[in-house]
Amino acid sequence: MLSARLIILAAVAGILCVGASYAADFGDFSSSTLTSKAWDEMGKGNYDEALVYINKCKEMYEAEALKQQAGLSSFAPKENGHDYWALNDVGTCYYIEGQIREKQGDTASAIAAYKKLAGSLKYCQCWDNKGWFWHPAEAAEGRLKQLEFESILDQ
Amino acid sequence: MHVRITSLAILLACSFSVRADVKVEQTPEGAVFVVDGVPAKVKGVTFSYKLKPDNVDYLMSLVTNLGANAVRTWGTGPESLTLLDGAQKYGVKVMLGLWLAHGRDGREGEGSHNYADDANGNKAQFSDQMQWVEKYKDHPALLCWGIGNEVILNIASEEEKTAYAGYLETVCRAVKQVDPSHPLVSVSAWTTAVPYWEKYTPSLDVYGINAYGPAVGAIEGTLKDMGVEKPFLVTEFGPMAEWDCPVDENGVRIEPSDPQKYEQIADGWKKWIEPAKNAIGGFVFNLGDDWNHTSVWLDMFMRGKKRPAYWATREAFTGRKPDNGHPYVFHFNLSTRQIRPGAWVDVSLKVKDVEKDPLEVAFYYSERDGSREESNKLRLLGFEDLGETAYRFRAPGNEGVFKIYAFIIDNRENLTVASTSLRTVGEPEAAPSAADQGPVKVEVRGDAQNGYKLLRGGKPMLINGAGGERYLEQLKEYGGNSIRTWGHDALEKLVDGKRLIDRAHELGIGVTAGIWLGHQRHGFDYTDESMLKKQRAMVKEAVEKYKDHPALLLWGIGNEMEGPTRPGTDPDVWKEINHLAGMIKRIDPNHPVMTVVAGVSPAKIESIKKYYPEIDILGVNAYAPAGGVGNVLEAAGWTKPYVLTEYGLPGPWEVAHTEWGAPIEPSSKAKAAMYYVTHGDNLSHGKICLGSYVFLWGDKQEATASWFGMFLPDGSKLPTVDAMCRAWSGKWPGNRSPVLQSFESEVNLKRVDGGKTYTAKAVYRDPEGDPLCYHWEVFEESRDRRSGGEEETRPELVENAILESGPDGSVTFNVPARSGGYRLFVTVKDGKGSAAIDNLPFFVK
Known part of the structure; x- marks a missing residue:
């Protein structure tokens, strides 16, 4: 029931977005689709477009992601990893957002995205097609250290 | 007069676009240069940059920040145009030196020209120097010609001195004929040349006198007593010179203290030069930056740090x-002034900074009884900070007389130096040679569960190391404590005039001595008994040669010999290295054996565990995944200690590439952060990690030159050095590297049309606010790419690409017409x- 409501809400939100400068195609509005599209657009250098998908994913699924995170005390085992779909996709979106903000030179926003991921969504996992999960929150922690040192360099 | 001189500076800055007419005149205020009708006293600095x-x-x-209005050089050449143009831009005048050879080896180290009987040499020198007069006589920044420097002092016989003075007159007349608009000065050490000039060189307009203190x-x-009427110029001036100073108990000249030097320049100028009516002014020695005994005495900068002469x-x-x-410095006292070579010397050094800036201390020495070249060198002493005002350093390892320096640097780029002397006599007490001191025992203690410690001489040591064979003093200064070589031949390389391993010992740097083993990909066959026999003999010889050297820290046998891209599971390789490790440990029980592999994987670890039980420490070279090496090792069940033996930034094989296959190099700023973060991440595996070696403490072409x-x-250090200084010592170095803020161009990562003009802009911030100089180049993309860090040739520079x-x-800049990748x-x-x-x-289509 909750999922159905979310999809309806998402559809409405998607229609409202059509009138914006970028006509996003949210596809089936699933978190995996939105995350995949965000990756793709970032890869093409279309950062603003990627952020549209990221924001949509966060808007629709962040509450569920936080719930899933609250139910974990460590990384889910590989065989159950995909059960935490919202956590995984929303967390990954925060990682992509951090990458985009870095490329845009917006260090403060990048740090905010990475901190959110490392702090609130730390058990998120991202599937690598080579056959394993990697951990965006750990990567975010690495980026945070890097950015923090770069900010020290600027002092 | 002062007001008129000031207005001269403004005139110089703004109005000269043609040759200046300079005359020497006597005014009621004394002798002056009159530059285009404006009288001026020279407030100059000698210039050796x-x-x-x-x-x-x-x-x-x-120069202008000093309030100077002139600079002096000793010689002139093609590069003088840069100086003249720059001086003109900043309203500074130049006394251009015309170098005339000395008659015998003197302080300037010149050869032995004989003015009395070398007519051809005289003629050649004349032609050489006159070309510069022709070239620069009309330059608006030219103030006067300085023909010959201390030549009479450096001529042995009266006959030659007289001949030289006559030759100088010939040169002066020729210069005057070509350039009647600039006064002629020649330079004497004190007044030694004046009698000759008075008699044989009437064409000189001004007598240049080098004098100190x-x-x-x-x-x-x-000069008055000598009956001289011509005006003089103090062509070199500074604190009391070495030859005038008294000697101490070791026969070493007692150098004036820094406050004394300051007073002799600041007050001496007002007291000795300004009131002298017949003095046109003077040049303070020296606006330069060097790193040697003379530089301590007289330069205004040393490695960018201000000496008292500047202020x-x-x-x-x-x-x-x-x-x-x-x-x-309140005091700088040694516990003894005579000791055995290599012994520890206790030091009491009390120093205070008025502004309470944080201070860094280091100790150096220079030989006082070696050759001139050797005695001018500064060498860092291995020392320990014992707290409060107490330090100790290890005396030089050879017999001799040494000047000992305490260098104190504040965080505002001021360098104070205090000095004393030390004589070493007798048998070396702790000489750097293996035979004299013997080995320092190094051992690994602990276990995987509770953690490992590396003990050197019984003391715990975390390796803060670097891979490389140069810049050892900087490594020590910035908090490093070890170097790693890839082969043992490097231990014999000369560094600061000494064997690398001896120099490292002097500085208290431990050496992981690499012993290079054959690589399968280069044809070494680990099943070929004759090859193995030869290699074993080589390893044995190396171990026997260095095993007792006190600088030795670890043996590093083999580097990535399993191959950078192979799985690393070939039993033949590991079995042979196991054999070698066992042999080494039988010959040398005092140093653990490490073997370095290219990255880690569970299969490789399993293979090493199975076939190489003699290994004490695993060395791992890793770049992008360097921070996580400890995790991978633990997950793979590795229970011995490890050292991260190469790390830094992701390698060219690990980063994103352009569409045309060129690896995208991280920025200098990002690199610094990567080095720092990786160092910290590695240490988070403290239980089994014994430390790390950063790569590369030097320079190298690999994908790019940078x-x-x-x-x-x-030798300029880059931001990654600053990052490691911070990582190792918790502090920034005294002078930091520029930090990139932005670097943009329309060609970046793009395919562009050839033969066209484009622009770029790089913005850097210097943490100390130093003015920055930018140098641009376009290179072809490297076509000589190899694996495993093998030597690559540097790509071709695109000539004349930079327009402005x-x-x-x-x-x-212009991009080439020829299609291909460039940077x-x-x-x-x-x-x-x-x-x-x-x-x-970028890529040219």
């Missing part, structure tokens, strides 16, 4: 006190030994 288009603005701004106050009277000269010329005072190098080829560059970091490089230097380098790849 190497000028280039990209540092001329910085250096000329230094209070002697300067006696020049006018001495003293500014006060002499402007009346302004230093912006930030030098650290003040990918892994932490220094430029000229500005001091704001902007550049206009635009910018190198930024702060003029004080620190730099940054970045590049952008």
